Amino acid sequence: MRLSQILISTLRDDPADAEIPSHKLLARAGLIVKTAAGVYTFAPLMWRVVRKFAQIVREELDREGANEVMLPILQPKELWVSSGRWDRYVNDGIMFTLKDRKGSDMCLGPTHEEVMTAYVNAQVNSYKQLPVNCYQIQDKFRDEIRPRFGLMRGREFIMMDAYSFDADQAGLDEAYQKMRRAYCRIFERCGLEYTVVQADSGAIGGAGSEEFMVLADSGEDSILFCRDSGYAANVEKATSRLPDAPAGGEPLPMEQIATPDVRTVAQLEAFFPGWTAGRMAKTVLYHVTWKNKARVVAVMMRGDLEVNEVKLANALDALAVRLATDDEIRAATGAEVGFAGPVALPEEVPLLADESLQGRTNLLTGCNRTGYHCLNVNLGRDCRQPSFKDLRTARQGEGCPLSGRPLEQARGIEVGHIFKLGTKYSKAMGATFMDQGGKPQPFVMGCYGIGVSRTPAAAVEQNHDDKGIVWPASIAPFECVVAMLDPQRAEQVMLGARLYAELREAGVDVCLDDRALSPGAKFKDNELLGFPVQVFVGRKAGDGQVEFLVRRGMQKSECAAGEVKARVLAALGR
RNA sequence: CGGGCCGUAGCGCAGUCUGGUAGCGCGACUGGUUUGGGACCAGUAGGUCGGUGGUUCGAAUCCACUCGGCCCGACCA
Numbered sequence: 228m229r230l231s232q233i234l235i236s237t238l239r240d241d242p243a244d245a246e247i248p249s250h251k252l253l254a255r256a257g258l259i260v261k262t263a264a265g266v267y268t269f270a271p272l273m274w275r276v277v278r279k280f281a282q283i284v285r286e287e288l289d290r291e292g293a294n295e296v297m298l299p300i301l302q303p304k305e306l307w308v309s310s311g312r313w314d315r316y317v318n319d320g321i322m323f324t325l326k327d328r329k330g331s332d333m334c335l336g337p338t339h340e341e342v343m344t345a346y347v348n349a350q351v352n353s354y355k356q357l358p359v360n361c362y363q364i365q366d367k368f369r370d371e372i373r374p375r376f377g378l379m380r381g382r383e384f385i386m387m388d389a390y391s392f393d394a395d396q397a398g399l400d401e402a403y404q405k406m407r408r409a410y411c412r413i414f415e416r417c418g419l420e421y422t423v424v425q426a427d428s429g430a431i432g433g434a435g436s437e438e439f440m441v442l443a444d445s446g447e448d449s450i451l452f453c454r455d456s457g458y459a460a461n462v463e464k465a466t467s468r469l470p471d472a473p474a475g476g477e478p479l480p481m482e483q484i485a486t487p488d489v490r491t492v493a494q495l496e497a498f499f500p501g502w503t504a505g506r507m508a509k510t511v512l513y514h515v516t517w518k519n520k521a522r523v524v525a526v527m528m529r530g531d532l533e534v535n536e537v538k539l540a541n542a543l544d545a546l547a548v549r550l551a552t553d554d555e556i557r558a559a560t561g562a563e564v565g566f567a568g569p570v571a572l573p574e575e576v577p578l579l580a581d582e583s584l585q586g587r588t589n590l591l592t593g594c595n596r597t598g599y600h601c602l603n604v605n606l607g608r609d610c611r612q613p614s615f616k617d618l619r620t621a622r623q624g625e626g627c628p629l630s631g632r633p634l635e636q637a638r639g640i641e642v643g644h645i646f647k648l649g650t651k652y653s654k655a656m657g658a659t660f661m662d663q664g665g666k667p668q669p670f671v672m673g674c675y676g677i678g679v680s681r682t683p684a685a686a687v688e689q690n691h692d693d694k695g696i697v698w699p700a701s702i703a704p705f706e707c708v709v710a711m712l713d714p715q716r717a718e719q720v721m722l723g724a725r726l727y728a729e730l731r732e733a734g735v736d737v738c739l740d741d742r743a744l745s746p747g748a749k750f751k752d753n754e755l756l757g758f759p760v761q762v763f764v765g766r767k768a769g770d771g772q773v774e775f776l777v778r779r780g781m782q783k784s785e786c787a788a789g790e791v792k793a794r795v796l797a798a799l800g801r
Numbered sequence: 802c803g804g805g806c807c808g809u810a811g812c813g814c815a816g817u818c819u820g821g822u823a824g825c826g827c828g829a830c831u832g833g834u835u836u837g838g839g840a841c842c843a844g845u846a847g848g849u850c851g852g853u854g855g856u857u858c859g860a861a862u863c864c865a866c867u868c869g870g871c872c873c874g875a876c877c878a
Contacts (some may be wrong), residue, residue, distance in 0.1 A: 239827060239839070240813045244871055264870065372802085375871085489877060511878060533876065549802090550876070565878050593878070620876090713836055747838035755839095765837060774837090 228705070230740045233271050237752055238484060248444040249687035250377030252696050256755050265374025265382035269680075272704035272756065276683045279702045280417065281364050284387050284677055287413045291405040293360040293389055298342045300366060304332035306341040310655045314518055315546050321622035323368045323382075335368035340652050340674060343390040347670070348358065348658035354394045354668075357660065358402055362389030364679055376445065379640065385680040391673040394662065396649075399671045399696035403435075403647055406675045410439055410643050413677070417686055418447035421642065424450050425460040427537050428646055435514040436646040439677075440639030441685040448641055451634040453627035458634075463537040467634055468626030469582075472505025472529060475589035479603040481570070486600045490565025495591060495600065504530035507591040508584055508604070511565040512551040512559055512576075515543055523551050523559040525572055527580035527613055530591070534581070535620040542579065542616040560595040568593030569610035570601050580606070641678070648672040656696045690779075696757030697779050700799050703736075707795050708747055708758040710740035712765040722773070723764040726791050733792050735799065754778070760798045762791055 236257040244261070245251040258273035269277060304324075307313035316322040316337065322336040324714045336342065364387045374382050391402035407423075407693060414421045419441050426438040433581045438461055440450055451467070452459035462464070480576055489498045492509055496502065507530030524543065528534050540548045553564050559576050560567045569578055569596055584590070589603040606612060623636035628672055653659065653669035662668045678685075683702055690697040700706050707730060711723040723739060730737040738758075740749060746765065753761050763774040767785075775786035777798050 232857085236811095238812060239841090243807090243813070248874085261870095373872095490876085511877060536876080550878090556878075560878095563878095567878055715836080745836060745838085745840055747836090747840075749839085750837075751839045786832080 228738045230708070230738055230741045232480075233738075235270075235272065235292035235742075235752075235756075237755055241698045245377065247376050247378070247379070249355060249445070249684045250689050252376055252608075252687055252691055252755070253684065256696060258756075259377060263382075265371055265380065267378060267381060267680075273683075275704040276698070276702050280683055281385075281387070281679055283416050283701065284364065284413055287409040287416070288360075288362055288387075288389060288406075289417075291360070291409045293362050293391075293406075293409075296346075296361045296363055298336070298339050298346070298363050298365065300336050300368070302334055302336050302342055304334065306345060307334065307606050309657075310341050310344070310652055312341070313520075317616060318516065318546055321369050321371070323370050330539075337367055337369045338676075339363065339367075339388050340390065340648075340672075343388075344652050344656050344658050344670070344672070347390070347392050348653070348656065350364070351392065351660055351670075353509070353661050354663060357670075358393045358398050359791065360389060360391040360402060360406075362675070364385055364464075375636060376447075376684075378680045379445075380447065381680070384678065387677040387679050389675040391675070392653075392670040393672075394660070394668065397669055399647055399649070399673050403645060403673050406645055406673065407437070410645065410675070410677070413443075414439060414642065414682075416768060417682065418690070418701065419642070419682075419686060420689060422450070422452065422459055422639070424452070424639070425464050426644065426678075427463040427541070436644060438639075438641050439643030439645075441642050441682075441686065441689060442637055443688040445688055446640040448639045450637050450639045451621055451623065452637065453630055453634055454634055455632045456627055456629035458627050458629045460621075462620065462638075463535065465621040466619075466628045466633060467621035468628060469619075470505075470531070470625055472531065472587075473503060474505060475587055475603075478588050478605045478608065479606055481609045482602045483594060483596075483599050484602060485598055487598045489600070491648070495530075499591065502591050506530070506589070507581070508569070508587075510572075510593055512556050512567055513539065513548045514551045514555055515540075515545045516547045517543075517545050522577070523555050524548075524577045524579060525559070525567065525569070526618060527569060527578070527584055528618065529581065529583040529587075531581055532581065533620040533622075533625040533772050534618055538618050538620075539579075560593075562593070562595045563597040566593045566595060566597050566599065567796050568595055568601065568604070569606065569613065570594035571596070572602055572610065578611050579618065580615050581618040582615050583619055584613075585615050614679075615686060640681070640684050640688065642682045643675075643677045645675045646673060648674050653690070691757075692781070694751075694781070695755035698757045698759055703757065703759050705738040705758055706736040706799055707760040707762065708738050708740050708753055709751060709762045709764065712742050712746040712749060712763055714743055717766070719764045719768045722768045722771070722788060725792065726762060726773070726788060728762070729792050730795055733796060734801075735795055737795075754781075760795050762786075762795070 238255045242250040242254045258270050260268045365384045393399045421441045424438050426436045428436040449462040451465040492504050508527045511526045513524050551689050592604045594601045624633050650669040659667035709727045711719040727739040759778050761776040772786045776783045
């Protein structure tokens with residue numbers, strides 16, 4: 228391919244709306260162009276990148292026996308009602324919905340469990356047809372609260388999603404492991420530094436799930452991990468050993484103390500010398516939404532620890548949780564903000580507590596009276612016995628749940644996510660097959676996603692320098708460029724064409740940069756675009772000498788034309 | 802959803818406070834000279850100043866509304 232025939236439009240400046248390296252570089256290289264917030268046009272070279280990555284995904288999934296299909300993006304409401312997810316997705320405002328000319332509700336698919344389950348259910352009647360694993364690579368639509376970071380969090384994006392259907396749990400376990408293996412190979416082939424972490428299954432639902440995280444400072448997810456035990460988890464899911472806190476001792480009589488304008492844990496520590504945060508129980512009020520109702524719930528947490536809202540939503544089986552507003556707090560507790568507590572909490576407000584408070588005595592809490600807190604509160608004696616759950620956010624430095632060693636923290640970009648769904652969707656949608664006994668059984672399902680447009684962006688995040696992108700060879704738009712510095716000079720044109728043909732012959736995905744640019748511009752442009760291996764045919768072409776550049780590390784050297792092929796192949800690891 | 806900021810030429814920006822002929826750099830186009838680090842010279846084109854309404858003799862500038870976009874916060878009881 229000749230670059231003069233490809234639409235390439237690099238910019239000198241970073242676009243004003245880009246924050247992170249991958250967004251800046253992809254936009255500056257002209258590889259992506261914003262069409263609307265979170266909606267991008269992919270330039271020809273970027274589309275080559277995406278297609279190459281998608282091809283890797285296909286090869287590795289096909290190797291494990293998965294089948295590629297094409298599913299509709301435009302989907303009817305009924306399908307989503309049948310799984311029970313219409314309300315949740317509409318409630319969250321994350322789904323693009325529309326009406327057709329008849330007034331029927333439709334949506335643009337944010338994910339494809341429903342369509343796939345309906346499809347497989349219609350085609351598969353017997354256990355003899357199982358297992359089945361189908362996938363698709365297509366655009367998905369999510370009306371993100373805050374699209375950002377270019378391709379990282381778009382509203383229209385490309386995703387691979389696969390769904391496995393098995394007769395039983397053992398079949399699912401096997402399908403899951405196959406996909407896990409395939410995912411590892413996929414990200415390894417892309418040369419990405421990634422880690423697999425335990426994850427919350429979120430809106431998709433289901434039991435176990437793991438995320439594939441590309442480690443990068445710009446990552447939107449926080450992960451905690453332990454080098455000793457190999458434990459790694461998204462903070463949404465992570466647990467740790469409970470940090471110590473001073474014991475409360477034998478139960479003492481409760482006292483109510485005037486604490487005017489003392490509202491926060493820090494202020495309480497200052498007000499009551501000797502009462503450290505670990506002896507307090509803060510009571511946080513949340514507004515919780517379920518499918519058919521919403522109410523304010525009181526959540527107790529040890530004063531030195533933080534509530535994990537994802538765990539809270541899961542514990543309550545809620546659609547959404549958010550902090551209660553000041554008005555809601557006053558209505559629920561009868562006190563100003565800062566004085567909520569378990570003591571004298573109105574009966575209609577449900578009371579939850581983190582496990583860190585189980586068995587603890589003589590706590591300092593609020594008591595729902597403005598300007599007062601209570602000392603020596605004992606749960607179950609001075610107030611209702613709350614229902615105890617794991618609601619705590621694990622933090623860096625706390626003990627690993629397996630080894631006890633301090634957990635470390637890192638940022639990650641979620642590029643893949645695998646779930647054991649079980650029968651959640653098949654039961655909801657009545658998707659069954661006949662087992663050997665002639666009885667209908669729900670499919671045991673797994674689902675598996677890969678961010679196909681996000682992963683190349685993550686690759687840039689991990690592979691760039693001050694000059695531009697450094698594509699991993701496997702997903703680079705071209706593995707190699709042969710650039711003639713002066714396309715006016717016959718000897719350069721001839722040598723460039725010869726090397727280009729020779730490399731192509733050798734199976735290298737090579738392009739010929741025959742554009743009429745000045746040498747400086749050509750160097751800059753190719754560095755920015757990030758081709759892994761670059762061959763410059765310049766003033767020494769007449770002597771059969773060219774310049775050879777390995778983009779990673781910018782190692783440059785002179786090279787005889789006759790050695791170019793061998794050096795390119797070596798640089799590409801072939 | 803809150804809070805803050807920004808919409809002026811393809812891109813990056815100044816001009817707005819203090820109303821009075823719409824500017825700069827890069828890019829683009831033409832001609833010429835160039836060809837090893839985003840070349841140089843000369844010239845050219847390109848903008849309903851996001852939109853609507855208002856104030857005014859006069860609005861990019863002031864006011865109101867509106868539409869886009871960006872950033873921050875979603876943890877305090």
